Amino acid sequence: MLPRFDPTNPLACMSVLEDVTSNAKQIQDSVLEAILSRNAQTEYLKGFLSGHIDKQSFKKNLPLVTYEDYRSYIDRIADGESSNLICDRPISLFLASTGTSGGYPKLIPLTAEDMEQRILFASLYAPLVFKHIGRLTEGKSLMFYFVTRESETASGLIVRFMLTCVLKSVNPSNIFLWDRVQVSPHEISTCVDTSQAMYCQLLCGLVQRENVARLGAPFASSFLKVINFLEDHWTELCSNIRTGRVSDWITDAQCVSGVSKFLTAPNPDLASLIEKECSKISWEGIVKRLWPKAKCIEAVVTGSMVQYIPLLEFYGGGLPLISSWYGASECFIGINVDPLTKPCDVSYTIVPSMAYFEFLEVEKDHQETGHNPTKNPVVVDLADVKIGHDYELIITTFSGLYRYRLGDVLRVTGFYNNAPQFYFVGRQKVVLSMDIDKTYEEDLHKAVTSATHLLEPHDLMLIDFTSRVDSSSFPGHYVIYWELGRKLKDAKVEPHRHVLEECCFTIEKSLNSVYRKLRMNDGTVGPLEIKVVKRGAFDELMNLFLSRGSSVSQYKTPRSVTSEEAMKILEEAVVSEFLSTKTPSWEPREMHSGR
Incomplete structure (x- = not known):
C-alpha cells in the first residue's frame, strides 16, 4: 500500500x-504477503x-x-452475507463498472482503506502536470464532472460509480480546497441532473473564462459530450450572461446556488464576445478561443478513447491533450509520468503499491500463449515482463479480488526506475466474428481510423x-454505424457515395488476413x-446504457452491439447505407503491423 x-x-x-x-519488486512481494496474510481465513x-x-501456493492453487467466476461471492455479500467471504475488512460499498460491454454494471467490492489509497494515488500525478506545463497556477481548472444516482443492494450496501464516490467523499470542511483549484463549485458537480449540471458548469466556466488555466473531463468522450452540449446551448448561455439571470429550467437548488456565486450581474460585452466566436463558420479551435488562457485539455485519450483524438485536436486549437492516469473500477493502476507525450504514444507507469499485479502473456494476434491456455497459462510477475510483449493484466486487491482478469491488454514500452511502463492496447475481447475470423477492438479502431x-x-x-455482425442473410457481413459531423457549417453531412464505398473497402483491407481470406x-x-446514422444517434x-445504470462520466461507446434495444436505436437512425464494392486481396502478412 502507499505510505x-x-x-x-x-x-x-x-x-x-x-x-x-x-x-517495485520488493513492494509487490510485500503487497501479496499482506493481502494473503490478512485474508487467509x-x-x-x-x-x-x-x-x-x-x-x-498462491500461484499454484488459485485460478x-x-x-x-466470482459473481456468486459478490451476490452473496450484496444479499447480506459477511464481507469475510472474500475480505477481512468490511466492504463499505460496491463500485459499479461502466457496464457497456455486457450491458449492465458489475459490482466491485471496495473497503474504506482502499478508497483512501485511491485518493492518495490521484495525488501522485497532480505534481507531474504542474511540472511539465507552466503557469497552470495562474488560473483554475474547469473540469466537467457528473455524479450518478446511487442505489442499494438487498442488504443495504451502497452502489456508486467511482467518480460519484470521489465527489461525495469531499469533506464539507475542505470545500475551500476544491474552490481554490476548481472554477465550478463543488455543489454543481454533485447535482444528479446531468443536463443541469453540464449547463451550469459551462455557464460558470464562460463567466470566468479569463481564469481558466486547463479544461477536461474523466474521458475524451465525456469532454466531447460537453462540447456537443455547448453547440446546442450556446445561444441560451449567452442570453443568461447578457441578462445576468439563469434560465428558468435550471431548478436544482445546488445548481442555482452554485451559479449565483458568479452570475451576479448582466454582462452584455462578454455575451457578445462568446456569440461572435460560436457564430463563426467553423468550430475549429473553439476551446482555445473561448478560454484563451487555457494551457491544456485533460482527459483519458487511450484505449477506446483513441478514436476521439482528432475531434479533441480539432476543437482544442493546439492545446496539449493530457492523459494523466489509467485505472478501472477494480483497481487504480498507472500514472503518465510524461504528460506532454503525444496522445498516440502515451505510456503509463504502474504504481506497484496499489495491488498485486500479474501478467498473462498474449500473442500478437491477441491469443493467449500455450496450446491449452486455460490449463497452462504463461503468467509472469511485474518484475519479469519484457519490453515489446503484450499481456493481459491480472490483479489481486486488498478489497477481495484474487487473480482477477481485468480484460485489458497492455504492451510493455519500457521502465520508469524499476516499474514497467505500458501502452494500452485494448480489451481482450473479440468485437466482431462471422466464422473463424476474429476482429479485436484494436483491429477495428485501426481499420476505422484508416478509413x-x-x-x-x-x-x-x-x-x-x-x-x-449481420447474419440475417447469407453470407453474413460486418456492419459499421457511423455518425458524421461537419467541420464547416455549410459542409454537406455526407460525401458522395463512392467516398463511403471506398471507406468500406479501406476498413476491409485494413482487417486481418483471416478476414480478407474469407x-x-x-x-x-x-x-x-x-450505415450512416443521423446526428444524436449515439x-x-x-x-x-444510462437507463441501465451506467454513468455519463464513465460511459464509453461499446465498439460492438448485440442487444436488440441497441440495434433498434441505431437502425431507426440510419439515413444512408453503403457496401464495399471491391474485394480486399489476401496475402500472408502480419495482422498487427508495428508489433
Whole structure:
C-alpha cells in the first residue's frame, strides 16, 4: 500500500512516486504477503489455499478468474452475507463498472482503506502536470464532472460509480480546497441532473473564462459530450450572461446556488464576445478561443478513447491533450509520468503499491500463449515482463479480488526506475466474428481510423462509431454505424457515395488476413457495410446504457452491439447505407503491423 504522505505537498508526492517505482519488486512481494496474510481465513482463500499463504501456493492453487467466476461471492455479500467471504475488512460499498460491454454494471467490492489509497494515488500525478506545463497556477481548472444516482443492494450496501464516490467523499470542511483549484463549485458537480449540471458548469466556466488555466473531463468522450452540449446551448448561455439571470429550467437548488456565486450581474460585452466566436463558420479551435488562457485539455485519450483524438485536436486549437492516469473500477493502476507525450504514444507507469499485479502473456494476434491456455497459462510477475510483449493484466486487491482478469491488454514500452511502463492496447475481447475470423477492438479502431482519412477532403469528421455482425442473410457481413459531423457549417453531412464505398473497402483491407481470406476465397463473409446514422444517434445509445445504470462520466461507446434495444436505436437512425464494392486481396502478412 502507499505510505501516508501529505497529498498537498508536491515534493512529498514526487518522493513517494520515486520510492515505489524504484522498489517495485520488493513492494509487490510485500503487497501479496499482506493481502494473503490478512485474508487467509476468508472462505474464498481457504477453499484454495487451506491455510498456506506463501506465494508459490498462491500461484499454484488459485485460478485466474473473470467476473462471472466470482459473481456468486459478490451476490452473496450484496444479499447480506459477511464481507469475510472474500475480505477481512468490511466492504463499505460496491463500485459499479461502466457496464457497456455486457450491458449492465458489475459490482466491485471496495473497503474504506482502499478508497483512501485511491485518493492518495490521484495525488501522485497532480505534481507531474504542474511540472511539465507552466503557469497552470495562474488560473483554475474547469473540469466537467457528473455524479450518478446511487442505489442499494438487498442488504443495504451502497452502489456508486467511482467518480460519484470521489465527489461525495469531499469533506464539507475542505470545500475551500476544491474552490481554490476548481472554477465550478463543488455543489454543481454533485447535482444528479446531468443536463443541469453540464449547463451550469459551462455557464460558470464562460463567466470566468479569463481564469481558466486547463479544461477536461474523466474521458475524451465525456469532454466531447460537453462540447456537443455547448453547440446546442450556446445561444441560451449567452442570453443568461447578457441578462445576468439563469434560465428558468435550471431548478436544482445546488445548481442555482452554485451559479449565483458568479452570475451576479448582466454582462452584455462578454455575451457578445462568446456569440461572435460560436457564430463563426467553423468550430475549429473553439476551446482555445473561448478560454484563451487555457494551457491544456485533460482527459483519458487511450484505449477506446483513441478514436476521439482528432475531434479533441480539432476543437482544442493546439492545446496539449493530457492523459494523466489509467485505472478501472477494480483497481487504480498507472500514472503518465510524461504528460506532454503525444496522445498516440502515451505510456503509463504502474504504481506497484496499489495491488498485486500479474501478467498473462498474449500473442500478437491477441491469443493467449500455450496450446491449452486455460490449463497452462504463461503468467509472469511485474518484475519479469519484457519490453515489446503484450499481456493481459491480472490483479489481486486488498478489497477481495484474487487473480482477477481485468480484460485489458497492455504492451510493455519500457521502465520508469524499476516499474514497467505500458501502452494500452485494448480489451481482450473479440468485437466482431462471422466464422473463424476474429476482429479485436484494436483491429477495428485501426481499420476505422484508416478509413476516416478519406473524409478529411470533404470537411467531415467521424463523431462516433460502433459495429455488429449481420447474419440475417447469407453470407453474413460486418456492419459499421457511423455518425458524421461537419467541420464547416455549410459542409454537406455526407460525401458522395463512392467516398463511403471506398471507406468500406479501406476498413476491409485494413482487417486481418483471416478476414480478407474469407472475403476473397470462399464468400463466407459478405461485403462490409457502413450505415450512416443521423446526428444524436449515439446520444440515444448512451441514454439506453444510462437507463441501465451506467454513468455519463464513465460511459464509453461499446465498439460492438448485440442487444436488440441497441440495434433498434441505431437502425431507426440510419439515413444512408453503403457496401464495399471491391474485394480486399489476401496475402500472408502480419495482422498487427508495428508489433
